[in-house]
Amino acid sequence: MLHKTITILGQNIEPGKSYELNFDVAKLHTATSIDVPIIVERSKKPGPTVLLTAGIHGDELNGIEIVRQLIAKGINKPKCGTVICIPIINIFGFINLSREFPDGRDLNRVFPGLKQGSLASRVAYKLTNEILNQADFVLDFHTGGAGRFNAPQVRIAKNSSRLDTLAKTFGAPFVLYSKNLKKSFRETAYKAGIATLLFEGGKSHHIDTNVTNTGVNGAKRVLHSLGMLQSKFTVSAPKQKSVFVMASKWQRASYSGMFKATVSTGTRVKKETILGHITDPYGKFNHFVRAESSGYIINVNESPLVYQGDALFHITTRVKN
Incomplete structure (x- = not known):
């Protein structure tokens, strides 16, 4: 295998070198430049090019923390090939x-x-045409939003044996088959033939140790499977076998009120199990939320106040044996 030439943001990336590039996103109203740091590590030995991204949504801190740890611990310095890290894509949202x-x-x-679109569209264009196009494989790290806590999970498209294998190697507790959202980063990579695992865990505005540990360990396992992880790093087996989720549904609130969940993500429940309760502030009303079906709880709404129709729990309805 020969080293192919890699050019990122106009910079030729030489074998055996380390680079910190500045992705010039835009300027503030004060004319101050806003740059997104991109950390590139390239081995002297040829191998795959892996892109690690986080912070497409600026409030998703778990993903940002995972990529930060991969850099801080030197896990991103490959034994072969190239690792490109972008810890925060949406620097505006992060601020x-x-x-x-x-x-x-x-x-x-x-x-x-x-190229000449809105600010977000211009950033997406530059990321697609000057960074993503150099990658062979993408690990994109996300966090749940709107106060809903996601169990650590990998999301992949169906009907790809390679993605199935990579997701199993990553070793998250759950693997969800989900469609590529229209105009998403994952869909763009998929159309370009670039294998992508989307990891999601926890909730926005928070950093959860279990979620970040799952993400870091999963990235290590994938890099190891590609022959890229340096031998000084240990690779641990997942604590549990990944559950591949074929179908799932949201259970929604029947009433508005103060909400308290009594089960945590990852729990397997039976139909009619009490999952939490909704009350009013005056002590006159107490509604027990019972599971509408049996399955694993893969998301819990941790908001203390809910309205009728709000999503409370995401429950698996069919898993692969």
């Missing part, structure tokens, strides 16, 4: 702890972007 770009758009809904 404001917001999902959106300053133009009000969700970056993960404007890919592959337009």
Whole structure:
């Protein structure tokens, strides 16, 4: 295998070198430049190019913390091939702890972007055409939003034996088959033939140790399977076998009120199991939320106040044996 030439943001990346590139996103109203650091590590030995990304939504801190740890511990320095790390893609959202770009758009809904489009669209275009196009494989780290806590999970498209194998290697507690959302980063990578695992865990505005440990260990396992992890790092087996989820559904609130869940993510429940309760502030009403079906709890709404129709629990309805 020969080393192919890699060019990122106009910079030729030489074998055996380390680079920190600046992705010039835009300027503030004060004319101050906003740059997104991109950390590139390339081995002298040829191998795959792996892209590790996080922070497409600026309030998803678990993903950002995972990539930070991979860099801080030197896990991103490959035995062969190249590792590209972008810990925070949406730097504007990170500064404001917001999902959106300053133009009000969700970056993960404007890919592959337009060269002369909106601010978010321009960033998506540059990321697609100057960084993503160099990758052979992508690990994209996310966090649950809107106060809903996701069990650590990998999301992949159906009908791909390679993605099945990579997801199993990653070793998250759950693997969800989910469609690639239109104009998402994952859909753009998929159309380009770049295998992508999307990891999601925890909730926005919080950093959860179990979630971040799962993400770091999963990345190590994948890099090890690709022959890229340096021998000084140990690779532990997952604590449990991944559950491949074929179908799932949201259970929603029948009433508005104060909400308290009594089960945690990852729990397997039977139909009619009490999952939590909804009360009113005056002590006159107490509604027990019971499981509408048997399955694993893969998301719990941790908001203390809910309205009728709000999603409370995400429950698996069919898993692969």
